[in-house]
Amino acid sequence: MKVLVVxxxxxxxxxxxxxxxxxxxxxxVVDNLAEGHxxxxxxxxxxxxxxxxEARILDILKETGAEAVMHFAASAYVGVSxxxxxxxxxxxxxxxxxxxxxxxxxxxxxxDATNHWxxxxxxxxxxxxxxxxxxxxxxxxxxxxxxxxxxxxxxxxTRSGVAAAGS
Numbered sequence: 001m002k003v004l005v006v007x008x009x010x011x012x013x014x015x016x017x018x019x020x021x022x023x024x025x026x027x028x029v030v031d032n033l034a035e036g037h038x039x040x041x042x043x044x045x046x047x048x049x050x051x052x053x054e055a056r057i058l059d060i061l062k063e064t065g066a067e068a069v070m071h072f073a074a075s076a077y078v079g080v081s082x083x084x085x086x087x088x089x090x091x092x093x094x095x096x097x098x099x100x101x102x103x104x105x106x107x108x109x110x111x112d113a114t115n116h117w118x119x120x121x122x123x124x125x126x127x128x129x130x131x132x133x134x135x136x137x138x139x140x141x142x143x144x145x146x147x148x149x150x151x152x153x154x155x156x157x158t159r160s161g162v163a164a165a166g167s
Contacts, residue, residue: 002025008072
């Protein structure tokens with residue numbers, strides 16, 4: 001399966017890319033490199049783009065033929081969440097909603113917004129759900145994202161649909 005991995009040049013995202021490849025999937029990384037590093041994706045296809053550019057994300061979804069999206073492009077620094085909460089929420093909430101709109105417009109209906117390794121391993125088994133972590137990073141952003149995913153995603157699922165080889 002061709003999987004668009006947004007935030008795939010970050011720590012957890014780059015490990016997701018490795019596991020997707022190991023399981024026989026075709027990841028394509030999209031990252032703005034604000035917190036990630038292009039070298040961390042190795043020879044995996046990489047597109048530098050920002051989720052804030054919804055039109056560009058829509059083009060990427062169409063051009064790559066993505067069948068699923070895994071979202072690791074959330075801000076994770078506590079300092080930013082305290083010093084500039086509006087930036088934090090814009091990236092973690094608004095950009096997620098824009099991603100969902102682009103996915104709908106492109107006809108991509110498999111989505112997973114994992115943020116922690118144990119949630120990611122569940123996504124590879126096709127068992128993903130929004131996590132129950134209640135840190136400022138995981139909980140508050142997820143609390144804002146979860147109702148919006150339910151209300152605005154229409155026919156999008158919150159399961160990645162990506163199964164590890166042999167599952």
